[in-house]
Amino acid sequence: MKPAVVITGISGNLGRGLVRVLHRDEQVFGIDRRPFVGKPKDVELFQVDLRKKKVEDVFRRHKVKAVIHMGILHDPRMSAEDHHSFNVLGTTRVLDCCARYGVKKVVVLSSANVYGPSPDNSSFLTEDAPLMAASRFPSVRDLIEVDMLATRFLWKHPDIETVILRPVHIVGPTIKNAPSNYLRVKRPLALLGFDPMVQLIHVEDAVAAMVLALKPGLRGVYNVTGPGEVPLSSVFRELGRTPVSIPHPIARPLLRTLFKYRLANYPPEELDHIQFLCMVDGAAWVKDAGWKPGHSMRETIRAVLGD
């Protein structure tokens, strides 16, 4: 059996997209605590929690040439403790295995959200910008910790090609993350008088970026951008949405109450994303990896509709 590519968090919608592209050329192993419905026959799934010692069996039994780690949770409804433990301990376990079993390539899927939206932000943040997201939204600190664990791993193991990807908001027909869900609402909540520029990336382009990261020689931390920048209002217009604009001093307490009584799926801190800038400079990834997104801006925006 040829050396395998291990994908953590494979059963999610993004993972399935990645499998569709990879499994014909590579021997793919998946690790996920969820079942993988409709799994291709040539893909082997290890249904185990990433925190468990059993994860090591995957590496012990087979030669692994690369790991794509996207088994990172972001669910505001989960208990903060469990969330934190899954992300931080899970990432530690995976990276530890990579180091001990001689994996040559490690791709970690972080996010451009680690910088955090803020009125102080420069229009385009580069990879050395401080990761400030938790300063206004403390419950995302584990996502920053995961990014930093991976960065530490990158410097600690110069012989391993570690690639940390920080893509902008991923959108797609089957993607269930906050930005995609938000854009699927017919009458989304907006903040009166605020219309920040936003960056989106098509799920197929996010998958393509992860596949590209497997290319030998690539190593480093990279922002990954899609086809460009656009005002939030233009996204609404393209999708035919009529937002309900609420003054921001009212929107926050309102959303806090709605979230508490489970009438809304977003905690109020997420409002920062539709109020302030959180855009990144993707020039380094373009230069080093020859990155070019395959979908236009219009296609990317319309991807949430799945038509």
Add this chain to the structure above:
Amino acid sequence: MLEGLLDTLKGSLRGWTASQIGPGYDEKVSAIARASNEYGVDPFGFSLDYALAAMAPFLWLYKHYHRVETFGLEKVPRGRVLLIANHSGQLPMDGAMIGVAMLTEANPPRAVRAMVEKWVGTLPFVSTFMSRVGQIVGTPENCKRLLENDEAILVFPEGMKGINKLFHQRYQLQEFGLGFMRLALETNTPIVPVGVVGAEEQAPALVDLKTVGKLFGLPSLPVTPTGVPVPLPTKYRIHFGDPLFFTGRPDDDDGELEKKVKVVKAAIQGLLDHGLRTREHVFW
């Protein structure tokens, strides 16, 4: 419904701008939008269409209220440039007038970028307006990126101390910040000194009630005869100087940079002195 209303307003303002400038302008100005995508904005959020609509009332003020005259506009080089000007008048009309001059009288027309304070990003409507007309939060990274894209940036190194100056301080340049010089050296950008004559008398402030201002969280509280700082119809004369080129280390000691900044300050003072000597009257 609000959206439709705003679209109608934008359309009619756009028409007003066009009628004030005359035919043939659209082709000339469209070159500015070179970095725009299919949604009509550049990566920073600047929209030419929006800017031309927003300009209409300022263009009217430019032509009929302040009756702006420009001198030496042709000295502004193509490509990246820093316009460094004196700041005054309680309301930043000087910035708006320089912007209108560059957009309507310069050949080719240029959209001037100015840097805004960080708290502007927290204000509803204002933040969106500023972004669409090309004004950007003044971080060094943003300035550098714009200059590397060969944009024109307007800087008032006097800052708040300039705009809030009292009537008896008119045409006396306040202390200059050094940031613009670091940027010029780092990006190899020519500096064009600009002297704005007329703005310093538009809202004569007699006293600055700093302590009262502090109670309301304001950095200063200048009091004008009208109470609120409504600009008087003073005649504006905007003088552009010859471009200045500087070389040196951008991370040099403040003392070294101050020497270079003094050269720029002297050039602006020269333009102001000349402008004051040659003008007929404050109001005409």
